[in-house]
Amino acid sequence: MIKSAKDIGIGIIGVGIMGRGHALYLSDYVKGGKVVAIYDANLVTAQKVAKEVFKKTKVLPKVYKELSMILDDQQVKAVIIASPDHLHANHLEQAILAGKDVLCEKPLASKEKDARKVAKLVRNSKSIVGIGFMRRFDRPYQDLKKEIESGKYGKVLQIRCTSRNVSSPTATTAMLLTNVAVHEIDIIRWLLGEEIVSVGVNYAKKTRRANSNLSDPISVNCHTESGVLVTIDICANSTYGYEVGMEVITENGSLVIENLGQLNIAYNFKLSARKGGTLHKNWMGRFKPAYIAELTAFVNSLQKGKLDKNFATVEDGLAASIACGLGVKKL
Numbered sequence: 001m002i003k004s005a006k007d008i009g010i011g012i013i014g015v016g017i018m019g020r021g022h023a024l025y026l027s028d029y030v031k032g033g034k035v036v037a038i039y040d041a042n043l044v045t046a047q048k049v050a051k052e053v054f055k056k057t058k059v060l061p062k063v064y065k066e067l068s069m070i071l072d073d074q075q076v077k078a079v080i081i082a083s084p085d086h087l088h089a090n091h092l093e094q095a096i097l098a099g100k101d102v103l104c105e106k107p108l109a110s111k112e113k114d115a116r117k118v119a120k121l122v123r124n125s126k127s128i129v130g131i132g133f134m135r136r137f138d139r140p141y142q143d144l145k146k147e148i149e150s151g152k153y154g155k156v157l158q159i160r161c162t163s164r165n166v167s168s169p170t171a172t173t174a175m176l177l178t179n180v181a182v183h184e185i186d187i188i189r190w191l192l193g194e195e196i197v198s199v200g201v202n203y204a205k206k207t208r209r210a211n212s213n214l215s216d217p218i219s220v221n222c223h224t225e226s227g228v229l230v231t232i233d234i235c236a237n238s239t240y241g242y243e244v245g246m247e248v249i250t251e252n253g254s255l256v257i258e259n260l261g262q263l264n265i266a267y268n269f270k271l272s273a274r275k276g277g278t279l280h281k282n283w284m285g286r287f288k289p290a291y292i293a294e295l296t297a298f299v300n301s302l303q304k305g306k307l308d309k310n311f312a313t314v315e316d317g318l319a320a321s322i323a324c325g326l327g328v329k330k331l
Contacts, residue, residue, distance in 0.1 A: 001027060003034035003057045008302050011037040011076035011100075013067065013091055015049040018105055019082030021284045021291060023049055026080075026299075027056040029292045033078075033299035037062045039070040067091065071098035078128075078302055081105055085179055089114035092129070096121055101128040103298045107182045107324070108317030110174075115321035122314040128301050130294075130311035133186045133320075137297065137310060138290035140263045144248065145191050147255055153267065154251025159188060161232040162259075164243040166281060168236035172213040176234045177201075177327045181220045184232045184246075186312060186320045191248070194225040195319060199327035209237040220327055241279025242286060261286060 010033050012023050023035050035053050038061045040046035046063045054060040064070045070079070071094060078101035081091045089109035095102050096118075108131055109115035122129050135141045148156060161184045165171075171179075177199075185196055202219040210216040217235040224230065243259040253267035262275045280286045297308040307313065 001029065001031070001057060003027075003059050007032055007034040008299060009034060009036035009075045009077050010299075011035075011039065011070045011073065011079040012049075012061075013039050013070065013079050013081045013095075014083030014087075015040045015046055016082065016084075017282065017284060019080070020049050020052075022080050022082055022103075022295065023053055023061075024056065025288070025291050026295050027053050030295045030299055032303060033295070034059055035061050037064060037070045037073050037076050039064045039067055067094060071095060071100065076100065078102065078298075080298075082132075085175070086110045089118040092118050093121055096125045096127050096129070099127065101302055103130050103132060103294075104317070105132040106186070106312075106317065106320070107178050108314065108321050110178045110321075112322055112325040115318050119314045119318040128305070128307050129314050130298055130301065130307055131314060131317035132294065133183065133190075133312040133316070134287050134290040134294045135183060135187045136190055136312060137293040138261070138287055140257045140261050141187060141191075143263050144246075144255055144257060147263075147265065148191060148248065148250075153253040153255065156192060156228055156248055156250050158249040159228060159230045160247045160249070161230065162243055162245045163232065164235040164238040164241075166238055166240070166242055167209075168214075168216075169211065171211070171216070171236045173215045173218065173331055174328050176214075176216070176218055176236060177220065177324045177331075178321070180234050180236070181232050181327065182320050182324050184220075184230070185222070185323045186316060187246075188222075188224065188228075188230055189316065189319060190312075192224060192226075192228065194228075196222050196230070196323040196326075197225055198223045199323055199330070201327055201330050207235075207237055209239070222323070242282050243279060244283070244286060259286075 081104040220232040222230040
C-alpha cells in the first residue's frame with residue numbers, strides 16, 4: 001500500500017516477530033498511518049525490516065541504534081512498543097515522557113510494581129495509550145461476548161482455555177503466566193466484566209523440550225469475583241502447531257472458540273460442524289485479521305485524538321499484570 005505525506009508517522013520499537021508483524025500489517029492493510037522509523041537492539045534486523053516496509057510502501061523508514069533517537073524524531077507522532085516483555089514498562093515510560101502516543105504490546109509489565117508505576121504515569125499524561133490485547137479485536141471472541149451477554153445460555157459457570165506454542169526455547173515458567181496466560185486473563189475480564197481474584201498453578205509431567213528454567217506444560221487455575229472457575233492449559237513446546245481455544249460452559253450450553261478461529265455452540269442438543277485444516281506456526285497467522293483491526297483502530301484513535309473504545313486501556317493492562325503476579329507468587 002503506497003503511503004502519502006498526510007499519513008501519521010509511526011515508529012516501531014522492537015522488530016522481532018511481533019514488531020515486524022505490526023510494521024508489515026500496518027504497511028499492507030492500514031490507511032492513515034505509515035512506518036517512518038524503526039529501533040531495535042539488533043541493527044541488522046531493523047535494517048532488514050525497514051527494507052521490507054519500503055517494498056510495500058515506497059517509504060524507507062529511518063533506522064535508529066538508540067531508543068532516544070526514535071523518540072526524539074519529530075516525524076514520529078506515535079510508537080508501537082514490541083520490545084521484549086521486561087522492557088515494556090521502561091520503553092512506555094520513556095515514550096510518554098517524550099510526548100508520544102503509544103500502542104504497547106502486552107504485558108504492560110512483567111512485574112506488578114513496574115506496571116503500577118507506569119500506569120500512574122500514563123494516567124497523568126495526555127498521551128493516547130492502548131495495550132495490545134488483540135483478541136478483543138478478533139471476530140470469534142467478539143461474537144462469543146455477544147452470545148454470553150444475550151443471556152440465552154444462562155450464567156457462565158466455568159471457562160476452559162488452551163494455549164500452545166510450537167517452540168519456546170527461552171521461555172521460563174513465570175513467562176507462561178506473564179506472557180501467555182495474561183491473554184486469557186484479559187479476555188476473561190473483558191468477556192465477563194469482573195476481576196480475577198485467585199490464581200494457582202498445577203504442574204504436568206515435564207516435556208524433554210523444556211529448558212532448565214521452564215516447567216512445561218502447566219495448568220493455571222483461577223476464580224473470578226462471581227465464582228467462575230477458569231483453567232488455562234499452557235504448553236510452550238507443542239511441536240505440532242499453534243493452538244489457542246476457549247470453551248465457555250454455561251447453564252444451558254457450551255460455547256467454543258476452535259483453534260482456527262471458529263465459534264461453535266452446543267445448545268438444545270445441536271452442535272455445528274467443526275472446522276479442520278492446517279494449524280498456524282504462531283499467533284501472527286491465527287490473529288492476522290485481529291492485528292489489522294487493532295492497528296486500524298489505533299490509527300483512527302490518533303486521528304480522532306481519543307482511544308478507540310475496543311482497546312484495552314492501561315488500567316486493563318495493570319489488572320492483568322496484578323492477576324498474573326498472583327500466579328507467579330505460587331511458583
